Amino acid sequence: xxxxxxxxxxxxxxxxxxxxxxxxxxxxxxxxxxxxxxxxxxxxxxxxxxxxxxxxxxxxxxxxxxxxxxxxxxxxxxxxxxxxxxxxxxxxxxxxxxxxxxxxxxxxxxxxxxxxxxxxxxxxxxxxxxxxxxxxxxxxxxxxxxxxxxxxxxxxxxxxxxxxxxxxxxxxxxxxxxxxxxxxxxxxxxxxxxxxxxxxxxxxxxxxxxxxxxxxxxxxxxxxxxxxxxxxxxxxxxxxxxxxxxxxxxxxxxxxxxxxxxxxxxxxxxxxxxxxxxxxxxxxxxxxxxxxxxxxxxxxxxxxxxxxxx
Amino acid sequence: xxxxxxxxxxxxxxxxxxxxxxxxxxxxxxxxxxxxxxxxxxxxxxxxxxxxxxxxxxxxxxxxxxxxxxxxxxxxxxxxxxxxxxxxxxxxxxxxxxxxxxxxxxxxxxxxxxxxxxxxxxxxxxxxxxxxxxxxxxxxxxxxxxxxxxxxxxxxxxxxxxxxxxxxxxxxxxxxxxxxxxxxxxxxxxxxxxxxxxxxxxxxxxxxxxxxxxxxxxxxxxxxxxxxxxxxxxxxxxxxxxxxxxxxxxxxxxxxxxxxxxxxxxxxxxxxxxxxxxxxxxxxxxxxxxxxxxxxxxxxxxxxxxxxxxxxxxxxxxxxxxxxxxxxxxxxxxxxxxxxxxxxxxxxxxxxxxxxxxxxxxxxxxxxxxxxxxxxxxxxxxxxxxxxxxxxxxxxxxxxxxxxxxxxxxxxxxxxxxxxxxxxxxx
Numbered sequence: 026x027x028x029x030x031x032x033x034x035x036x037x038x039x040x041x042x043x044x045x046x047x048x049x050x051x052x053x054x055x056x057x058x059x060x061x062x063x064x065x066x067x068x069x070x071x072x073x074x075x076x077x078x079x080x081x082x083x084x085x086x087x088x089x090x091x092x093x094x095x096x097x098x099x100x101x102x103x104x105x106x107x108x109x110x111x112x113x114x115x116x117x118x119x120x121x122x123x124x125x126x127x128x129x130x131x132x133x134x135x136x137x138x139x140x141x142x143x144x145x146x147x148x149x150x151x152x153x154x155x156x157x158x159x160x161x162x163x164x165x166x167x168x169x170x171x172x173x174x175x176x177x178x179x180x181x182x183x184x185x186x187x188x189x190x191x192x193x194x195x196x197x198x199x200x201x202x203x204x205x206x207x208x209x210x211x212x213x214x215x216x217x218x219x220x221x222x223x224x225x226x227x228x229x230x231x232x233x234x235x236x237x238x239x240x241x242x243x244x245x246x247x248x249x250x251x252x253x254x255x256x257x258x259x260x261x262x263x264x265x266x267x268x269x270x271x272x273x274x275x276x277x278x279x280x281x282x283x284x285x286x287x288x289x290x291x292x293x294x295x296x297x298x299x300x301x302x303x304x305x306x307x308x309x310x311x312x313x314x315x316x317x318x319x320x321x322x323x324x325x326x327x328x329x330x331x332x333x334x335x
Numbered sequence: 336x337x338x339x340x341x342x343x344x345x346x347x348x349x350x351x352x353x354x355x356x357x358x359x360x361x362x363x364x365x366x367x368x369x370x371x372x373x374x375x376x377x378x379x380x381x382x383x384x385x386x387x388x389x390x391x392x393x394x395x396x397x398x399x400x401x402x403x404x405x406x407x408x409x410x411x412x413x414x415x416x417x418x419x420x421x422x423x424x425x426x427x428x429x430x431x432x433x434x435x436x437x438x439x440x441x442x443x444x445x446x447x448x449x450x451x452x453x454x455x456x457x458x459x460x461x462x463x464x465x466x467x468x469x470x471x472x473x474x475x476x477x478x479x480x481x482x483x484x485x486x487x488x489x490x491x492x493x494x495x496x497x498x499x500x501x502x503x504x505x506x507x508x509x510x511x512x513x514x515x516x517x518x519x520x521x522x523x524x525x526x527x528x529x530x531x532x533x534x535x536x537x538x539x540x541x542x543x544x545x546x547x548x549x550x551x552x553x554x555x556x557x558x559x560x561x562x563x564x565x566x567x568x569x570x571x572x573x574x575x576x577x578x579x580x581x582x583x584x585x586x587x588x589x590x591x592x593x594x595x596x597x598x599x600x601x602x603x604x605x606x607x608x609x610x611x612x613x614x615x616x617x618x619x620x621x622x623x624x625x626x627x628x629x630x631x632x633x634x635x636x637x638x639x640x641x642x643x644x645x646x647x648x649x650x651x652x653x654x655x656x657x658x659x660x661x662x663x664x665x666x667x668x669x670x671x672x673x674x675x676x677x678x679x680x681x682x683x684x685x686x687x688x689x690x691x692x693x694x695x696x697x698x699x700x701x702x703x704x705x706x707x708x709x710x711x712x713x714x715x716x717x718x719x720x721x722x723x724x725x726x727x728x729x730x731x732x733x734x735x736x737x738x739x740x741x742x743x744x745x746x747x748x749x750x751x752x753x754x755x756x757x758x759x760x761x762x
Contacts, residue, residue, distance in 0.1 A: 028569045143665045147403040150628030242601025243594035243625045251566035283570040298534040298562035
């Protein structure tokens with residue numbers, strides 16, 4: 026049960042920015058996986074090279090650096106492509122290119138760090154932080170990752186709600202998401218808003234990556250990659266549009282992976298190695314049932330349209 | 336208008352001139368470098384001087400992925416082995432030079448196959464690696480049909496013990512290690528265990544053999560396989576805890592690699608149920624730095640964690656190899672480091688003995704060379720299936736000490752169905 030709640034926190038922090046970035050920028054961003062990994066590795070490098078045990082410092086640095094990387098991606102890659110009229114598919118493919126490039130840049134950085142410190146950064150153990158407490162309540166012991174995840178996801182939810190609903194910037198972000206052309210005509214600095222969105226999204230995900238280092242027993246340059254299935258499934262449950270549905274998706278996928286598979290294993294002897302299959306099945310079901318993000322516009326959607334024409 | 340066009344053209348001309356100059360410098364530098372090292376391109380037998388031949392040995396190593404911790408150590412082992420091989424060949428009067436061509440396979444089956452195909456395109460006939468049994472299984476048919484010699488230092492799945500193929504392993508199959516681990520668990524008092532294992536070639540075969548041996552001894556066991564390559568194993572560990580509680584097990588047998596093993600142990604450390612019983616581990620996670628974290632180190636002491644690994648514990652050559660690796664690179668030899676070292680040396684001597692760079696000839700020579708070679712991993716003679724015929728097993732533990740706070744220590748050995756502890760580990 027604790028794992029279920031813990032993963033709900035993770036998926037909230039990691040998937041909400043995916044939805045927010047897509048609905049504002051219209052880029053299905055596979056480099057999202059790098060944001061997680063780079064966030065985690067900023068903490069790893071701080072710990073391994075500088076000996077820092079502060080999660081607050083790691084989170085602040087990760088937010089700034091990875092947020093900056095996300096903005097850089099937009100300025101250097103997505104915006105020029107969009108100006109040339111590239112389709113969403115081209116933008117998605119370019120994000121895949123970034124994903125691969127960033128991954129191997131990180132491998133290079135780990136090698137350089139290894140050269141200077143003789144420590145293994147390709148696979149790094151769990152970090153115990155000095156500024157995050159463990160908690161005990163009602164007979165349960167809550168780890169640092171749980172406490173940090175709980176605080177961060179609450180902060181993210183409140184901050185996103187307040188920003189989007191109560192501030193001019195948030196209203197501008199929503200306007201750009203709803204109708205970018207109209208937003209531009211209305212005098213909203215579209216480019217600035219999109220860059221700001223990338224910065225916030227990259228930063229939040231990076232904080233999730235930092236928290237991951239206090240949870241996982243082995244942090245690798247592929248940490249974000251191996252979470253991409255879950256993050257995108259959660260995002261697709263939200264249709265990459267609705268932040269509320271994305272939050273529901275986070276809880277649903279965390280439930281399937283932690284309670285669902287345990288239940289199936291205990292009562293129906295379903296092997297626990299089926300866990301990724303369950304997530305994948307949820308993704309496929311979501312894509313099929315919920316157009317327009319479903320395969321080819323969603324199968325039921327296509328049948329309905331064909332029926333309507335006939 | 337004309338001025339603007341002229342300016343643009345002038346800029347282009349400057350750019351083109353810059354590119355041309357850069358190309359010329361690059362070509363000149365490249366040609367000079369190529370001349371200084373004796374050739375250009377990836378040809379396998381290249382004349383360095385009129386008398387000296389260069390032989391390339393391909394290595395497909397897990398520099399990333401689930402065995403990356405070990406892979407980083409192995410990179411240095413390769414350097415040491417190639418240097419030693421060249422020095423020895425030179426001392427014997429051979430006018431040859433061995434070169435390593437290292438490719439990362441990410442501990443992934445498809446990448447290992449791509450690497451072997453890439454070596455084949457370069458004309459390389461001897462490949463060391465891949466590391467994991469699942470990878471060896473995938474490259475096997477390609478290697479057999481193209482007569483490329485595969486020498487894995489760490490693949491141990493008994494299912495790959497196949498005679499007359501092009502796959503050799505400088506380590507014994509897990510049929511032996513499963514018996515050692517079963518004996519260790521039984522000797523330490525475990526009678527009812529859950530085998531928590533990777534759902535792959537290595538994990539499944541190991542679990543099968545372990546189960547048979549352990550139940551023959553009078554113990555009972557159940558299996559719980561987990562999917563490999565996940566970002567985290569928290570929910571799998573929770574299911575394991577639930578299984579242990581339901582069945583009243585008194586031990587867990589973990590059959591894992593580096594990153595998954597470290598992850599699982601970190602989460603197990605958080606579980607009261609799993610911290611109350613004994614843990615026994617295969618050789619996979621040995622040497623991985625992640626296991627030396629305070630979380631895992633304290634857990635190891637609490638559950639009196641022991642593992643087995645292929646090791647000839649009283650081998651002076653191993654002690655010398657270990658000392659050199661530590662003094663040269665500051666690295667402790669992780670699991671299979673000595674097997675990798677011997678694999679490279681054997682490959683080199685087999686090439687020299689064959690007298691021709693041909694897969695079949697080198698394969699025949701390898702068997703003969705291995706019969707008379709004794710290295711850090713012990714006597715390397717192959718059995719009929721191309722696996723190390725004589726394999727000893729050591730027992731390892733994680734104990735306080737070393738620069739990282741915890742360290743791996745070889746604390747005993749398995750010999751003729753008996754466990755012998757050479758020192759007291761957990762008090």
